[in-house]
Amino acid sequence: MSIVKESQYVILQQLTRSRYQLVRMLTKEKQHFLQHLIYKCNTFSQEVDSSIFGNAMMELFLEKFSLEELADMPLEELAEFLQEKSKNRFGDPKCVASTIQKAVRTSYRLDKVVEGSIDILLGTSIEIIRIYQKQIKELEKSIKRIMAGLTQTLESIPGIGPIYAAGIIAEIGQIERFDDETKIAKYAGLYWRTYQSGRFTAENTSLSRNGNHYLRYYLVEAANSVRKHVLEYQEYYAKNYNEVPKHQHKRALVLTARKFVRLVDALLRNHQLFTLERRVKV
Structure with missing residues (x-):
């Protein structure tokens, strides 16, 4: 006899398959984001030793700072911004801020109009990523509720x-x-x-x-x-x-x-x- 009742089995399969599809869509959207990021700051991924998809980095890109603004921003101010958005999860926010500024200073510069368009693409991608993440969490809550009784x-x-x-x-x-x-x-x-x-x-x-x-x-x-x-x-x-x-x-x-x-x-x-x-x- 199966450990899963027929009704539970059917809905569990639908939930886990939907989660699988969303995870694939999330992965693809993250790839799109990284492609856009190369145009914004081509050395960011190599220089910054921190999760690009963490909340602090996502908020940084949503602010639509230009490369000049990030490069000229006081180190303490950038570090404070990162620490606030990460909810104090950075062990050394100044070090992270320093690597970000190093990346933007060594990156090639874009035309203002082009950079503005890239910012829109990055912002749109971030919103899509967050929607997928939220939907995955909702599916996982339902999966856990069913599994709790098995x-x-x-x-x-x-x-x-x-x-x-x-x-x-x-x-x-x-x-x-x-x-x-x-x-x-x-x-x-x-x-x-x-x-x-x-x-x-x-x-x-x-x-x-x-x-x-x-x-x-x-x-x-x-x-x-x-x-x-x-x-x-x-x-x-x-x-x-x-x-x-x-x-x-x-x-x-x-x-x-x-x-x-x-x-x-x-x-x-x-x-x-x-x-x-x-x-x-x-």
Whole structure:
């Protein structure tokens, strides 16, 4: 019997899939923002060692300061602005302010009309980003409410909160649908295509593009979180990361997600909670 009732399963799937779409849209909009930022201040991303998408930086761009205004602003005033907008989250606001001024002073200058247009683009992008972030938070609240009434099987794994657990459960549904963990991995598209020509078999093949991309997304994101909390997965990721000279993170993360599928299958199939003593060996 599934740990999720039919009505809960349907709405949970809709919520987690909608969240997935919004996360993709948010990521794309952030890429647009960074493209606009290059025109505003081409050295900003390289010089400033702070989150560009934090509230303080977003407010800084919304103020539509010209590069000259930022460069000529007293360091203490800029540092105070950043500290206020970040709600005192900067350990050394003067250092951050200094790197910002260094970036704007070394950046090429734009025509005033062009710079004004870039400011409008940046402001529009910031508003879109904040709308997406707000919508994602609302969806996550609803997901957490549903998950609060369900068996916390996957949430017992360190690093797996209700959001990732919900995304996985919503796509797998009843575990009995799958004969074993290999079927789940194939359903999620976590396998490599084989290329053969005569007696030749390629060693370097790409990950399958088939499968349930919602499940693959939540499995990979969950595995990325688990590796930061569970030593076994951290070591497994590191081992695979160091085996190749390129695409290291992507390859290691996908392989870690494939290993993680075995754990998900074992816990759901046996209705177990995760413990280090009962972890799934590979």
